[in-house]
Amino acid sequence: MKKLFAFFLVAFAVLGLVIQSPALADGDPASGGQVFAANCNACHMGGKNVIMSNKTLSKADLAKYLKGFSEDAQTAIAYQVTNGKNAMPAFKGRLSPKQIEDVSAYVASKAEKGW
Template identity: 50%
Template structure:
């Protein structure tokens, strides 16, 4: 009986561990943003196209599928780029992109204040 319970517990931990490990890290996202994004997007702005900032209303207006999944839409943009924005999918890991997307969304929700 102990063996069955131990195996069940191990399986449950194995199922839960990836979701805990894959949770976005906003603090790390801030570091990634500072190193890779701030040159063009300092304070949530946009030096290439001043009308397409990282403020929530602009993200809603200009990012495809932002209304369906904010962080996923941001991660897609970071990964693939578009128009004047470079693609970072080959420069940043998937975890770094998820973290920076979480940071951008958190800042957008606070109005970049």
């Protein structure tokens, strides 16, 4: 019985180390707001899109245009910010991973609230 208990205790400990919440869940929307203001506002002020007006940062548009948004909004946004697409430039190398994490949390939060 003790061996079985020890086995389950070790199994749960290992699972706790292996299964972690996504890193982007730790993004700081307040810091992301500053990153957004400095890097994204020119094209996306108020959640709009001055280049492609039909592709806003509304929750509905993000779900429509970003692969995986419905499953994990922050990861989908971070992918877009990192790699860019079409008219949107890639910010990999211009923003740190932490800044991308934070701005993704900010955009997801604002989209959820309707900008």
